[in-house]
Structures are given as structure tokens and as C-alpha cells.
Amino acid sequence: MIRLKSFRLPLLVFLFTAILLSFVQVKMENPMLLLERFVKGGGWIEIALISFYGALVAYNMQNPRKVQSWRKYTWFAFSILFFFQLTLGMFGFDKFLMTGKLHLPVPMMILAGPVYRSHISAMSILFLSTIILSGPAWCSHLCYFGAIDSLASGGKTRRGPIHNKWALKSTVFILVVLAAIMLRWMNVPLLTATLAAGGFGIIGIGIILLISRKEGRMVHCTAYCPIGTIVNLTRFVNPFRIYIDNTSCTDCMACTRYCKYDALNLSDIAARKPGLSCTLCGDCISSCHAGSIKYRFLRLSPATSRNLYLLITISLHASTIALARM
Numbered sequence: 001m002i003r004l005k006s007f008r009l010p011l012l013v014f015l016f017t018a019i020l021l022s023f024v025q026v027k028m029e030n031p032m033l034l035l036e037r038f039v040k041g042g043g044w045i046e047i048a049l050i051s052f053y054g055a056l057v058a059y060n061m062q063n064p065r066k067v068q069s070w071r072k073y074t075w076f077a078f079s080i081l082f083f084f085q086l087t088l089g090m091f092g093f094d095k096f097l098m099t100g101k102l103h104l105p106v107p108m109m110i111l112a113g114p115v116y117r118s119h120i121s122a123m124s125i126l127f128l129s130t131i132i133l134s135g136p137a138w139c140s141h142l143c144y145f146g147a148i149d150s151l152a153s154g155g156k157t158r159r160g161p162i163h164n165k166w167a168l169k170s171t172v173f174i175l176v177v178l179a180a181i182m183l184r185w186m187n188v189p190l191l192t193a194t195l196a197a198g199g200f201g202i203i204g205i206g207i208i209l210l211i212s213r214k215e216g217r218m219v220h221c222t223a224y225c226p227i228g229t230i231v232n233l234t235r236f237v238n239p240f241r242i243y244i245d246n247t248s249c250t251d252c253m254a255c256t257r258y259c260k261y262d263a264l265n266l267s268d269i270a271a272r273k274p275g276l277s278c279t280l281c282g283d284c285i286s287s288c289h290a291g292s293i294k295y296r297f298l299r300l301s302p303a304t305s306r307n308l309y310l311l312i313t314i315s316l317h318a319s320t321i322a323l324a325r326m
Contacts, residue, residue, distance in 0.1 A: 009062050009307055010055035016315040017051040021322055033322055034085075037095045046322060054318030061310055068258070068283040071141065072150055078321050079147035106201035107145050107227045108176055115180035116193055126323065127227070130316055135238035136231045137313040139221055139261070140279035142320050146225075149208045149218040153260050157216040161265045165223050165277070173226040176200070218260045222277045232276045240309050241296040242280055244272040249292040255284040280309065 024032050025043045035042030057074055060066045086105055110127050114120045130138045139146055162168075183193045204220050212219045221228045249272065256264045263278035274284075285293050294302035295309055 006059070006062070009310060010059040012311050013058040013314050013318070014051045014055040016311060017054040017318045018047055020315060020319045021047040021050060024323065034095075050318050050322045053321070054314050057318070058310060058314045061314065062307065064282065064286040067281075067286065071281060071283070072154070074317070075141055075147040076151050078142075078317065079144045081321060082144040105144065106197055106204070107143055107225055108200055108204075109197055111226050111230065112176050112180040112197060115177060116184050118184065126320070130320075131231065131234055132237060134280075134309065134313045134316055135240045136235040136279040137309075137316065139228050139231050140281035141313055141317045143221070143227070145204065145208075146218070146221050146228075148205075149212050149220045150260060152208045153212040153216055153218045155213065155216045157257050157260065159256060161267075162215075162217065162219065162223055162262045165262060168223045169226075169229045169232070172224055173229045176226045216260070217262055222262045228277075231279070235276075239298050240280055240305070242274055242278060242282075242284075243294060243296055244269060244274075245290075245292040245294060246272050248290045249288075250290055252289070254289065255287045255293060258284045258287040280313075282306070282309075 021033065021043075025036065025047065031037045031043060033043035033046045035046040057070060060070045083105070110121070110124050114124050127138060130142060179196070183196070204224055207220045207224050249269070251269060253266070253269065255269070256266075258264075259274070259278075260283070261277045261279050261281070263274040263276070264284060265275065268275045280295070282295075287293075295306040296302065297305035297308055300308065
């Protein structure tokens, strides 16, 4: 009976992922699934493979002790696959690009691109959809830059909050929006605007390699990336939450060593809830010996809320592997 119960979540992830991708396969005139672009009907094979992958991830991540390692490495594998397809696209294999055209792979472009071009992109729609469905999971399961930041920050986490974090986030966000508006207003050529965005991305990589690695925290994602700021401020459109049970928490601070998003500092634990930069990743849950850190979704139990979050988020992660190309 216990064995059968352990397959319930993986089966649901398999079915949900298959339904999401089948809708794309049937409704889109231009093939969005990669195998369909090479072999007619190949999209259905890809759906089966991706859905099985999602089920495998769900089977392992339903164990809280496995979340940190499985999330980290499957997320990084997703990033490698993303940039591998991008590289093939750069060398002229346009079937590996979402629209057949090359776009700059910097997360900031999800915000700045539509402002500069005055119309929304496919990646922007995908991004907004994930916020509606799973809150801030974009920053812990789906962003191709975030996976690199996560890997770089894998060392010992420094204690204490990132100083002036919200001042930095707000400044970068405002500057990106103003720059995109100015570039459009001044009719700056696309190539020049792209080079400026590329410079922003290079600075971000520098932050990942130098500062995130030193701090043991994802400084790029929590203090620099404007997409992370959007996620932090819009996360409340989704009902998923993580909270700290006031009746059992012992204030041992063990969880602070597991949070890479600067969301579990002394003030956050005193308030019995993670800070705004929490991405609901769940890495902290296994660190709590008292079992005080829990998921919440409306009136559902913590266990059911967590399984629902994993169902939606892992299905989105698997589906994004199939769809997220530049």
C-alpha cells in the first residue's frame, strides 16, 4: 500500500505534463515540440519521454531530503540543454530555435524586450503563466540563468541578510525599464540595443562567478535580476505559501544555512515566514528537525499543499524543457 502511494504523485505529474504538451502539439500550427520539427508525429514520442522524466523527478522530490540535490541538478541539466539548443541555433540550425530567429538569452530581455519592441514575446507569456500557476517557481526551477547561479552558490551560506537588497533590486529594475524606453524613443538600432542587453548579461555572469560564489547565496537572482524582482512582487497572485509553525519552531536557525535566496534571516524566522525573495524551492524543509517549515495552499493540509505544489511545478519544469527555446 505504501509503495502504491509513492507512485501517486509521479503518475499525476506524468498525466499533467502529457496533457499540457498534448494541447501544444494539437493546437499550434507551427510545431513547438522539437522532435515534431524533424519527424512528423515525433512530438508524441517527445511528450511520452518528457512526461516520464517529470514522473521520475516527482518520485524522488516527494522525499524532502532529496529535494535540494534533485532540484539543483535537474535544473542545471535543463539549463545545459537550453544553451546547447541555443548554440546549435547560432550555428545555423534554426529548427532548434523557438521562432526560427535568434534572440538574446538574457532573462532581463523577458522584461526589456517587450518594452523595446512594444509587443509581448512567447517567453514573456510563458513566464507570466508560470507565476499564475506556481508563484515564484520560475526562480527556483525554470530560469536558465538561475540554474547557473544556484550551482555557483553551492558553498557555505553566509549568515545575515544581503545589505540594501531591495534598494539594489529596485534600482536595477527601474534602470532596465527606463533604458528600454529610451532606446525605443531614440530609435536606437536593434543591434546596438542587443549589445547593451548583452553587456547587462555579462555583468550578471560576473556577479554569479564572483559574488554568488563567495557569498554562498544567489546574489544575481536575489539582488540583480529584474525578472527576480517581478517574481518577488507578483508572487501573491498565487495562493502557495511557505510558513514556519509557531508552536514547534525552536529558533535553532538551522534553516538559514540552506536558503540560497536570502529569505530566511533572523527577522524572517521571528516573523515565522520567509522573506519576499523566497521561491518556495523547499530546500529548507529537510533542515528543520522540528518539522516546522510547511507549505500552505488555501485550506489544504501542509502535506497535500506540498504535493500539489510539486505536481504543478515539476510538470511546468518538464514542459518547459520541451518548449523553452530562444
